[in-house]
Amino acid sequence: MRHTISVLVENEFGVLSRVSGLFSGRGFNIESLSVAPTLDPSVSRMTIVTTGDDQVLEQITKHLNKLIDTIKVIDFTGTDYVERELALIKVNAEESLRAEVLRIADIFRSKVVDVGPRSYTLEVTGAPGKINAILELLRPFGIKEIVRTGPVVLGRGEKGGKG
Amino acid sequence: MKKTGSQILLECLQMEGVDTVFGYPGGAVINIYHDLVDYPGLNHILTRHEQAAVHAADGYARATGKVGVAIATSGPGATNTVTGIATAYMDSIPMVIITGQVPTPLIGNDAFQEADMVGITRPITKHNYLVKDIRDLARIIKQAFYIARTGRPGPVLVDLPKDVQVASHTFSYPDKVELRGYKPTVSGNIRQVEKAAKMVLAARKPVIYVGGGATLSNCPEQLQQFAETIQAPVTTTLMGMSSFPSRHELSLGMLGMHGTYYANMAVTNSDLLIAIGARFDDRVTGKIATFAPHAKIIHVDIDPTSIKKNVRVDLPIVGDLKDVLQNLVRKLAEHADEVAEMTTATENWRRQILDWKTEHPLTYQPSETEIKPQFVIEKIRELSSDDAIITTEVGQHQMWTAQFFQFTQPRTFLSSGGLGTMGYGLPAALGAQAAFPERQVIDISGDGSFQMNSQELATLVQYGLPVKIVILNNNYLGMVRQWQQLFFDRRYSQTVLELPIDFVMLAEAYGATGLRADKPDQVEETIRQAFATPGPVIMEFKVAREENVLPMVPAGRSIHEMVLAS
Ligand SMILES: Cc1ncc(C[n+]2csc(CCOP(=O)(O)OP(=O)(O)O)c2C)c(N)n1
Ligand SMILES: [Mg+2]
Numbered sequence: 001m002r003h004t005i006s007v008l009v010e011n012e013f014g015v016l017s018r019v020s021g022l023f024s025g026r027g028f029n030i031e032s033l034s035v036a037p038t039l040d041p042s043v044s045r046m047t048i049v050t051t052g053d054d055q056v057l058e059q060i061t062k063h064l065n066k067l068i069d070t071i072k073v074i075d076f077t078g079t080d081y082v083e084r085e086l087a088l089i090k091v092n093a094e095e096s097l098r099a100e101v102l103r104i105a106d107i108f109r110s111k112v113v114d115v116g117p118r119s120y121t122l123e124v125t126g127a128p129g130k131i132n133a134i135l136e137l138l139r140p141f142g143i144k145e146i147v148r149t150g151p152v153v154l155g156r157g158e159k160g161g162k163g
Numbered sequence: 164m165k166k167t168g169s170q171i172l173l174e175c176l177q178m179e180g181v182d183t184v185f186g187y188p189g190g191a192v193i194n195i196y197h198d199l200v201d202y203p204g205l206n207h208i209l210t211r212h213e214q215a216a217v218h219a220a221d222g223y224a225r226a227t228g229k230v231g232v233a234i235a236t237s238g239p240g241a242t243n244t245v246t247g248i249a250t251a252y253m254d255s256i257p258m259v260i261i262t263g264q265v266p267t268p269l270i271g272n273d274a275f276q277e278a279d280m281v282g283i284t285r286p287i288t289k290h291n292y293l294v295k296d297i298r299d300l301a302r303i304i305k306q307a308f309y310i311a312r313t314g315r316p317g318p319v320l321v322d323l324p325k326d327v328q329v330a331s332h333t334f335s336y337p338d339k340v341e342l343r344g345y346k347p348t349v350s351g352n353i354r355q356v357e358k359a360a361k362m363v364l365a366a367r368k369p370v371i372y373v374g375g376g377a378t379l380s381n382c383p384e385q386l387q388q389f390a391e392t393i394q395a396p397v398t399t400t401l402m403g404m405s406s407f408p409s410r411h412e413l414s415l416g417m418l419g420m421h422g423t424y425y426a427n428m429a430v431t432n433s434d435l436l437i438a439i440g441a442r443f444d445d446r447v448t449g450k451i452a453t454f455a456p457h458a459k460i461i462h463v464d465i466d467p468t469s470i471k472k473n474v475r476v477d478l479p480i481v482g483d484l485k486d487v488l489q490n491l492v493r494k495l496a497e498h499a500d501e502v503a504e505m506t507t508a509t510e511n512w513r514r515q516i517l518d519w520k521t522e523h524p525l526t527y528q529p530s531e532t533e534i535k536p537q538f539v540i541e542k543i544r545e546l547s548s549d550d551a552i553i554t555t556e557v558g559q560h561q562m563w564t565a566q567f568f569q570f571t572q573p574r575t576f577l578s579s580g581g582l583g584t585m586g587y588g589l590p591a592a593l594g595a596q597a598a599f600p601e602r603q604v605i606d607i608s609g610d611g612s613f614q615m616n617s618q619e620l621a622t623l624v625q626y627g628l629p630v631k632i633v634i635l636n637n638n639y640l641g642m643v644r645q646w647q648q649l650f651f652d653r654r655y656s657q658t659v660l661e662l663p664i665d666f667v668m669l670a671e672a673y674g675a676t677g678l679r680a681d682k683p684d685q686v687e688e689t690i691r692q693a694f695a696t697p698g699p700v701i702m703e704f705k706v707a708r709e710e711n712v713l714p715m716v717p718a719g720r721s722i723h724e725m726v727l728a729s
Contacts, residue, residue, distance in 0.1 A: 010344060014281060014293070025286050055471065062468040068290045068310060071344045 002031070003057055004083065004153050007046040007064055008072040011037050015069045019046060022063050028052065032150025043071060047152045076153050085151040086125045088113070089135065092142035093120040101141060108134045119144055127151070168297045168328040169194040172261065173202045175304035178336045181232050182206055183223060183597050185216040189236020191263025191276060194328040208597055208626060211618040213240050215590035217247025217260060218616070222591030224256050225577045226552055227598045228381060230311050231258040237265055238276030241322075242283065246584060248318050249287040253581025254402060255379055257316035259307045266326040267295055280322045289317030297330040302337055309340040314347025315466040316379055347465065351482025353490060358478055359437075359461050360494040364501045366435035368457075368512045369395040372418065375402030375580065376440015376464060382485035383407065383573045386439065389488050392495055394506040396516055398426040400441055401561075402580040405570040415516070416525065419447035420716045421562045424523035424725060427716070429516055430455050431723040438462045440484050442469045444581070453721040463487050523714075523727055525566055533707040534683050536560060536635045539690075540567040543605065543633060546690050550575065551603035552595045556588040556612030559641040562712040564607045586615025589632065593619055596628040603631070603694070610636040610660055620673040623699040631693050632701045634666055637708045645711050649726070670701040681705040 009015045016035060023030050031049040038045050050060060057075065064073045076083075093101050098120070105112060105122050108130065114121035124134055128151055135143065166174065172195060176184065183206045188196045199207055210216040213235040220231030231251075235244050241262040251258050265274040270293075281293045290310050292303045300323075307319040363369065377386050377399075383406040390397050390413050397407045398415040407414055415426035430436060436458040441447070448454040451473060459477040462470050463484055470479045480487055495502050527537040540563050553568060554577040555561040561578055570576050577595060579587040592606040613634050623630050640658040647655055667677030676696050680689040686704065693700040714725040 014285075017282070018285060021285050058471060059468065066466070066468055068342060068345045 001053065001077070002049065002051050003075055003077045004081075004151060005048045005050065005061065005064070006074045006076065006153060007048060007070060008038070009044050009046060009067075010069040010071065011042050011044040012069060015044070018067055018069060019048075019064070022067065023050070023060075026059070026063065028056065028060050032148075034150045034152055047150065049151060074155070076155065080156045081153045082156060083127050083151050083153045084125055085128050085131055085149055086123065087131045087146060087148045089122045089124065089138060089143060090119050090145040091122065091138045092118065092144060094118055097141055101138070104134065104137050110134065164333070165331040166334045167194065167198070167331050168300055168323070169198045171297070171300050171332065171334050172304065172323065172328070173198055173205060174334055175301055175336060176232065177202065177204055179230070179304075179308045181230070183208065184232045184234060185210055185219040185223070185594065186234030187213045187216055187236065187240055189240045189263065189276070191237035191240075191265060191325050192234060192261075192328075194325065195234065195261070195263070206597075208593075208622065210590065210593070210622050212616065213243035214247050214586070215593070215616050215619050215622070217244045217258070218250065218587050218590035219594035219597070220258055220260075221247065221251045221256050222554060222577055222594030223598045224251075224258055225378075225591070226574055226595035228574065229257070230308055231256070231594065232261070233258065234261045235263070236276070237263040238278050241280045242278050245283060245287070248284055248320065250579050250582045250584045250587055251318040252287045252289070254375055254579065255316050256318065257311040258318040259304075259311050260318060260320045262320060262322050263328070264293065264322045264324040267324045268326070270324065280320060284320045287318075288320050291320040291322070293322045294324065294327050297327050297332045300327065300332070301334060305337050306340055306342060310342075310345065314345075348481050349483045349486060351463065351480045351487035351490065355478060355480045356487060356490045356494060359480060359491055360498070362435060362459060362461060362478060363393055363437070363491075363495065364498065364505050366505070367508055368432060368434040369393060369437065369509065370415075370429050370433040370435070370458075371395050371397045371437045371439060372430065372441055373397060373399040373403035373407055373439045374441025375400065376484050377403055377406035378573060380440060380465070380484040381573075382488055385485050385488035385492065387411070389492050392492055392502060394509060394513065395437070396429055396513070398422070398430065400444070400447055400580065401565055401578060403441065404565055404578075405576040406573050408571045409569040410571060417565050419444075419722060420449065420718075421566065421712050421714065422716075422722070423525050423566075424714055424727065425516055425519035427714075427722040427725060428519050430458075431721070433458045436460045438464075439488070440464055442472065443474045448474065449716045449720055449722040527710075530707065531683060534680065534686060534704050536637070536704070536706040536710055537563050537567050538683065539633065539635060539686055539704050539706065540564055540607065542686050542690055543607070544568050546687070546694060547603050547605060551605055552577065552592070552599065554578065554588040554592040554595065554604070554606045556606070556608045556615075557583045557585045557642075558609040558612055559637070559645065559710070559712050560607055560609045560635040562642075563635075566712075585612040588612065589616045589619050589630070592630045592632075593622055593628055596630050597626070600628070604629075605631045605633060607633045607635070609641060610634055610638060610664065610666075611640045613666075614664070617669065620670065620675055620699065624674045627698065629697060630699050632699065634701060634703045635706050636666065636703050637706050637710070638663065639708060642712070644709075648709070648711070649715070650717065666701050666703040670699075675699040675701060677701045677703065679703045679705070
């Protein structure tokens with residue numbers, strides 16, 4: 001099962017490798033990982049998407065908590081949260097296709113952030129499902145390159161952590 | 164007054180109450196060694212290899228319960244510490260390892276004798292630091308000691324670049340540690356303890372299974388009290404060995420691959436397994452699906468990641484073992500009637516265990532012509548004092564020691580359990596002897612393992628550390644040979660140590676004493692003579708070459724499927 005975990009860590013060098021080393025060293029799987037400082041510049045928030053059964057997830061959260069640099073671990077699975085991911089998609093946009101690409105971009109409230117002689121670069125945000133959907137629709141035009149941030153999440157209302 | 168980084172380091176060690184440091188100098192720690200001369204309170208022992216310095220600090224820590232300290236230079240000195248650190252990490256030994264590092268501006272440049280120690284030791288330390296700024300140094304050392312000894316203990320490495328050692332700053336030692344991400348649980352949840360008491364009272368075939376945690380938490384007394392209260396048999400892992408007296412009527416000895424028949428049978432037939440600071444290692448459980456198949460499991464451990472790692476657990480209790488056992492015994496005392504009822508109802512169980520003990524006791528075939536290794540170990544036990552500290556290397560001799568030595572006092576058995584490091588025993592004995600100059604310290608070794616750190620004979624002689632070394636010489640890498648014999652068609656590929664080493668001459672070359680016995684009737688006299696000789700002594704026993712460690716659970720089998728005789 002897919003789990004999205006938020007980890008508040010000390011914003012220090014080496015912390016990222018402690019976290020990623022923990023996953024690789026124990027054979028846990030990282031689907032995506034994003035990290036940036038929080039309001040408090042001494043704390044970073046990592047959002048990790050991983051998969052595994054309950055026992056694996058229990059071990060992952062316990063091991064994350066065990067790291068000295070980890071301040072808080074929240075597994076959002078089964079709770080109420082908002083989830084967003086950003087993608088940049090460079091898609092083929094020959095003269096004849098431009099209108100159609102723009103129409104699809106529009107439906108997904110996606111922005112054109114760069115225009116080339118034969119391509120558009122679209123910016124799209126949303127839950128990962130939405131990004132998958134636009135990718136499906138753009139695929140026939142020829143996608144040249146994409147980059148995705150991996151999802152970030154926050155608990156709804158009062159849920160979640162501080163920072 | 165300002166102090167240099169290396170002075171600050173040494174001040175911090177003093178503040179932590181460190182009296183002995185094991186290490187080896189080099190360019191990247193030359194400043195520390197220069198200043199060390201001004202700190203006569205810090206007794207430094209120069210080993211002959213950095214791996215040995217770390218094992219010695221480890222032996223010191225296991226014997227005393229204090230944090231062991233080792234120092235090594237950058238690059239090769241630092242990488243030589245890796246096996247020692249991994250050994251300590253696997254057995255949760257509190258240690259602080261200081262390594263020199265190239266100056267900060269050169270880090271990452273493949274500078275002379277540079278190695279990324281923080282990267283290399285990340286998976287084998289509890290935590291590690293690269294000190295980039297002298298203003299952080301005192302705080303980091305304080306944290307390193309705190310992290311090493313609290314919670315589930317473990318080694319902490321501090322990598323100290325040369326320019327930080329040279330820089331100067333005012334010294335003040337923080338009196339508090341503030342780590343918002345590190346708050347080890349100490350008290351076990353009292354409701355869980357109450358539930359445990361209920362499960363104990365309902366049990367009819369209970370077994371207590373004890374690991375290294377009992378030593379680390381200093382709770383052998385509470386453990387014994389608990390076992391006696393509920394009259395439950397106690398089996399220990401290799402790491403739990405000296406935390407429950409072997410001669411106690413409730414003792415089952417060791418369980419697992421080379422465990423006793425009765426320990427493995429008891430666990431397999433138990434209806435309640437109470438795991439105390441143990442981690443269900445595969446050498447203990449055998450085939451996991453059939454481990455303790457009828458038992459409910461209570462697992463008490465300070466480290467939540469140990470719980471439910473590889474077995475199902477019915478009742479987890481996270482906390483310090485001493486605290487949990489105290490509360491558990493207190494809870495049980497409130498139900499004295501039910502405890503009495505339970506201990507009566509479990510009489511059959513204890514009788515059953517007694518039957519197993521008589522059916523298949525731990526034993527070996529004595530011989531008049533050949534020295535049996537087990538016989539040597541029994542004799543050492545008989546002739547040494549009760550508080551003698553025994554270290555071992557890794558192999559058959561280690562298992563025989565665990566099986567036949569009959570430990571009675573805590574912290575008297577030091578052995579590399581988790582990593583199984585050959586070459587551990589001699590330097591560990593060195594460290595233990597440095598901590599307790601007056602006690603008997605004995606390294607029980609194999610001819611293979613001994614050669615992995617034999618250079619430490621020089622250290623023993625130099626510092627007058629009277630470690631007694633027993634070499635059970637079978638001219639084999641015996642444990643591997645045993646596997647080859649039993650599971651690989653007797654193909655003794657690369658396990659015959661062809662060259663007969665004259666260990667007596669080797670001892671003499673270092674200025675130690677060497678003794679040899681090749682007949683059973685010389686064993687006792689050799690041991691007596693060694694014990695009466697001041698300074699380090701090697702006793703070489705030419706033992707029966709193809710003796711096997713039994714019982715044995717073949718790898719991957721259930722622990723009740725033991726091979727009992729060859
Ligand atoms: C550093 C290291 N290398 C290899 C091994 C694998 N190993 C385990 S036991 C053993 C044989 C040990 O031989 P010896 O010290 O003579 O002891 P014996 O089994 O003969 O008593 C070996 C090679 C190990 N445990 N540690
Ligand atoms: Mg041998």
